[in-house]
Amino acid sequence: MADVTAATIPANAPEHCPGPESSTAGKASSCEGCPNQTICATQARGPDPDLPIISERLSGAHKILVLSGKGGVGKSTFASVLSQGLAQSSEVGLVDVDICGPSVPKLLGCENEQVHQSSNGWSPVYVQDGLSVMSVGFMLPSDSESVVWRGPRKTGMIKQFLRDVDWGQLDYMVFDTPPGTSDEHLAVVQLLSGISGAVLVTTPQEVALQDVRKEIDFCRKAKVPIIGVVENMSGFVCPGCQGESRIFYPSTGGAKKMCEELRVPLLGSIPLDPRIGRACDFGSSFLDTCADSPAATAYLDIIAQIKKIVNHQT
Amino acid sequence: MSNTDVGERLASIKHVILVLSGKGGVGKSSCTVQLALSLVNQGHKVGVLDIDLCGPSIPRMLGLENQQIHQATAGWVPVFADADKRLACMSIGFLLPSKDSSVVWRGPKKNAMIKQFLTDVYWGDLDYLLIDTPPGTSDEHLAAVEYLQEWNPDGAVIVTTPQAVALSDVKKEINFCEKVGLPILGLIENMSGFVCPHCAECTNVFSTGGGEGLAKHLDLPFLGRTPIDPNLVMLLEQEDKTQVPNVNDPDAEKEITGSIVETYQRCELSKIFAGIAKHLEESLSNKEQ
Numbered sequence: 001m002a003d004v005t006a007a008t009i010p011a012n013a014p015e016h017c018p019g020p021e022s023s024t025a026g027k028a029s030s031c032e033g034c035p036n037q038t039i040c041a042t043q044a045r046g047p048d049p050d051l052p053i054i055s056e057r058l059s060g061a062h063k064i065l066v067l068s069g070k071g072g073v074g075k076s077t078f079a080s081v082l083s084q085g086l087a088q089s090s091e092v093g094l095v096d097v098d099i100c101g102p103s104v105p106k107l108l109g110c111e112n113e114q115v116h117q118s119s120n121g122w123s124p125v126y127v128q129d130g131l132s133v134m135s136v137g138f139m140l141p142s143d144s145e146s147v148v149w150r151g152p153r154k155t156g157m158i159k160q161f162l163r164d165v166d167w168g169q170l171d172y173m174v175f176d177t178p179p180g181t182s183d184e185h186l187a188v189v190q191l192l193s194g195i196s197g198a199v200l201v202t203t204p205q206e207v208a209l210q211d212v213r214k215e216i217d218f219c220r221k222a223k224v225p226i227i228g229v230v231e232n233m234s235g236f237v238c239p240g241c242q243g244e245s246r247i248f249y250p251s252t253g254g255a256k257k258m259c260e261e262l263r264v265p266l267l268g269s270i271p272l273d274p275r276i277g278r279a280c281d282f283g284s285s286f287l288d289t290c291a292d293s294p295a296a297t298a299y300l301d302i303i304a305q306i307k308k309i310v311n312h313q314t
Numbered sequence: 315m316s317n318t319d320v321g322e323r324l325a326s327i328k329h330v331i332l333v334l335s336g337k338g339g340v341g342k343s344s345c346t347v348q349l350a351l352s353l354v355n356q357g358h359k360v361g362v363l364d365i366d367l368c369g370p371s372i373p374r375m376l377g378l379e380n381q382q383i384h385q386a387t388a389g390w391v392p393v394f395a396d397a398d399k400r401l402a403c404m405s406i407g408f409l410l411p412s413k414d415s416s417v418v419w420r421g422p423k424k425n426a427m428i429k430q431f432l433t434d435v436y437w438g439d440l441d442y443l444l445i446d447t448p449p450g451t452s453d454e455h456l457a458a459v460e461y462l463q464e465w466n467p468d469g470a471v472i473v474t475t476p477q478a479v480a481l482s483d484v485k486k487e488i489n490f491c492e493k494v495g496l497p498i499l500g501l502i503e504n505m506s507g508f509v510c511p512h513c514a515e516c517t518n519v520f521s522t523g524g525g526e527g528l529a530k531h532l533d534l535p536f537l538g539r540t541p542i543d544p545n546l547v548m549l550l551e552q553e554d555k556t557q558v559p560n561v562n563d564p565d566a567e568k569e570i571t572g573s574i575v576e577t578y579q580r581c582e583l584s585k586i587f588a589g590i591a592k593h594l595e596e597s598l599s600n601k602e603q
Contacts (some may be wrong), residue, residue, distance in 0.1 A: 010423060024598045069369050069416075070450040071338010072475075100450035100484040101336050116538035146336070148493060154452070179338040179449055180368035181416045182424070204566035208339075211369035214416035221418065236508065236519065243512030247519070247542055249561065249585050251551040262414075274519050281478040281521065 010036075029224040048191075054162045055193040061093065061170040062310045065188065065198040065224065069211030071179035073203045074270075076103040076233040077280055082199075084108075084285050084305035088132035090171035095161055096135035097188055098178035100147050100156045105137035109283020113138055120166040128285075132168070134161050140146035151183035158187045172310075177212070189222045196204045198226035199267070202258075204234045204250035209258050215260055227309050228267035230302055231255035236272040247272060268302045271295050319433040321465045323389075327361070329598055330467040331499065332458065334491070336483030338449035340475045341504040344538075344550055346446040349471070351578040351592035354401045358441035361392065364405035365428050366448035367417050372584040373407035377555035377574055383408045389436035396573040403433050403474060416522055421453035424434040428457040449483075451490040459494045468598055469497035471537070475505045476524035484525075488532060500537035501529045508542040511562050516541070535597065537590045543583045549574075 009019045025031070026041025066079040076098070083094040096104040096151035105111045105125075113125040114139075116139045124132035136147060136157060151159075167173075176185050189195070198219050202212040212229070219226050231254060238249045254256075259266040274293040279286040290296050324330065333346045343366070350360045364372040371381050376395045383404070384391045392402035406417065406427065419427075437443065448454050459467075470491055474484040484501075489496050503525025507516045519542065529536035548559035555574035559581075560566055571577045580585050 010419075069319055071369075072340055073338075073482075074415075100452050101338075101486065103479050103483065104477050106482055108480050143482050144489050146486035146488055146489040146493065148451045148456065150453050150456065153461055181418045182368055183420050183453075186418065186420065203339075205547060207343075207371050207374055210374060212369070213414040214369065217416040221416065236517075238510035238513060238515060239517060240510060240515035241513035243510060243559075245511055245544065246545060247508055247547065249544060249548050249551055251548065255509060272519060274521075277477050277479075277520050 020222050024300050031247040033219055050159060050163050051191065051193070054191055057167065057196040058162065058170070058173060058192070061167075061173045063173045063175070063195055064227070064306065064310065065175045065177060066201060067177050067185070067198045067215050067219070068179060068201040069181065069213070069215035069218075070172065070202065070208040071092065073201050073208055074303060075108055075179075075201050076176050077172050077228060077276065078199070078232065080107045080280075081286060081299050082267060082303055082306065083131055083172075083174045084128070085300065086172050086174070086307065090130060091169060092131050093124065093167045093170045093173045094131065094133045094176065095173060096133070096137065096176045097158050097161070098176060099136050099149060099157055099184065101178065102135045102137035104133060104176055106283060108133060109281045111137065111143065111283070115126045115139060118166060121164045122160075124165055124167060130267050134165050154183050155187040157272075158184060159191060162191055181214060185218065186222075189224060190218045195224055196313060197225040199227050199306060200229045200264075201232055202229060202255050203232055203248045203279065204254040205244065205248040206250075208248070209252065209255065213262065216264060225263050227267040227306055229255050230267050231269040234269040236265055239274070267305050268298055270298045270302070318503045320429075320461050323433050323435070323437070324443070324462075324465050324584065327347055327437060327443045329441065330443045330465070331498070331594070332445045332467060332468045332470040333473060334447050334448060334455070334487050335449060335473045336451060336485070336487035336490075337474065337480040338547050339513050340473050342473050343375060343446050343451075344546070345370065345471070345502055345504060346444050347550065348546075348578070348583065348587045349591055349594075350401060350442075350444055350540065351575055351588040352584065353595075354396070354435045354575050355376045355440050355579060356588070356591060356595075359400050359439060361402040361404070361437045361440045363431055363435070363443060364403070364407070365425060365444045365445060365454050367419065367424050367454065368422070368448065370405045370407035372403060372446055376401075376403055376562040377549040377553060378403060379407070379413065379553070387433045387437060396575050401575065403441070404431060404436060417511045424453050428454060429461055432458075432461050436595060440516050443520055451515060455490065456494075459496060464471075467496065468601070469495050469499040471499050471594070472501045472534075473504050474501060474525045474528070475520045476503055476518070476522045477520045478524065481524050481528055484528065488534070498533040499597060501525055502537045502590065503539040508538045510543065535593075537593055538586055540583060540586050543581060546583050549577060549581060571600055
């Protein structure tokens with residue numbers, strides 16, 4: 001289990017707070033007078049009994065998180081394309097932990113599929129050879145139904161995805177996350193052992209980079225290795241005149257400069273191509289439909305790099 | 315928990331509007347900023363409250379990075395974006411030690427922060443308070459709606475982009491509004507097309523018309539369709555908000571204006587948003603009658 005004790009100590013805790021996960025939580029002398037003392041003292045503690053089950057179920061798979069502090073930068077698109085790319089030669093499981101806004105079913109064109117229950121647990125949805133998917137989207141009665149859940153319930157759902165789904169033997173597991181640094185992210189990081197690393201997706205403008213810096217800070221706090229940064233939607237080539245423009249202007253040097261500053265690898269830049277969005281809307285595979293486009297080449301190059309880095313670790 | 319403190323604090327505010335979207339990165343924050351700037355330009359006093367605690371964008375967009383919150387006897391004093399103090403702003407971004415620090419909080423702590431924003435900020439007299447939210451339908455949204463409930467917020471403006479993937483998340487947000495009884499004031503279709511600065515051809519980067527179709531389908535007021543404007547992106551990006559951005563010729567000498575409110579008026583998009591702001595104003599005054 002990753003050490004997240006430091007991340008769980010609230011910023012306004014009294015000095016020398018042992019952290020709510022520690023065995024002395026609520027009992028240490030520094031807990032005297034803290035408004036959370038009783039909560040800390042009465043909460044169940046110690047290693048979660050489900051952790052060994054999860055780590056056994058998912059053993060042998062490289063676990064890759066797709067993160068970004070910012071929304072709408074293309075996390076789900078990237079996670080889907082990455083999974084499709086990896087699935088060409090291996091067994092891949094894609095877990096959509098974005099509980100409030102699951103996009104993966106739509107992107108992979110399997111919106112109306114259902115999750116079935118078997119004696120080994122939930123069966124994930126098989127999209128193509130070697131690619132199985134799990135998302136809360138498969139469990140909603142209609143696509144306009146909202147999931148208005150607070151943190152603990154979301155954490156419970158994610159745990160079920162990891163513990164109760166019959167994934168079979170996987171080579172890779174890709175996790176698509178919601179924006180931010182909150183319950184879903186903490187849940188994944190705490191429940192998984194041996195995360196291969198995180199791929200951070202960003203767009204070139206400072207407003208997005210700002211949030212990605214926060215996500216890098218989160219990875220460092222939670223001790224998740226960073227595989228690298230992908231700059232999405234960088235540059236747009238007008239289909240009319242072939243003139244290039246930068247829709248999301250990199251006023252602070254874009255992802256390249258940020259990566260240099262924070263010393264994380266930049267895996268590559270993917271240009272903005274309206275065909276990507278269209279492929280997503282129709283649930284078709286962008287890598288297949290536009291195999292020779294510059295965006296597809298960029299994707300394949302990044303996927304190859306991720307494969308190399310992840311396999312090099314073991 | 316009593317919400318009467320929220321009521322007291324908001325008594326001096328005429329209208330409270332939430333800006334929502336199930337999807338991230340569709341332009342909630344930039345639409346909030348543009349609405350605020352348009353309302354200020356039309357002579358109103360406006361406050362912007364940023365409750366996106368994990369990814370606050372408003373300070374950068376309004377050029378208020380590195381500003382500090384001050385404590386007065388009446389409460390926290392918001393940061394003002396213009397010299398006349400007609401545009402006030404509050405965000406967690408002002409409270410963080412550095413722009414790189416992450417806020418790794420679970421729900422209950424976020425709720426407490428939002429409550430504090432609603433009870434402790436000394437807004438003074440405002441015509442509009444715009445609340446910018448994070449994506450999703452979770453803790454932050456429930457907290458804001460819950461604390462505002464007794465006080466009856468005017469409603470929500472929903473922002474979407476035209477592609478189907480965004481629309482399915484937005485449908486969830488509309489469903490959320492219905493569940494919690496929050497009226498929907500209208501829908502904005504953002505990033506609808508991009509006009510190439512070289513040849514003026516409009517490309518629908520994220521398709522087009524989806525938002526309008528959805529509004530029609532669900533019988534919601536459609537507030538307008540706004541294209542991607544690189545000049546606006548640049549204005550929201552640059553640190554000095556008094557420079558008029560010019561993407562076609564970035565090295566040319568920049569025109570200097572008095573404040574961000576004035577600079578924004580030089581952007582093409584301001585005309586569309588002026589219309590949206592007017593539309594909102596009218597529908598709110600109709601509601602009162």
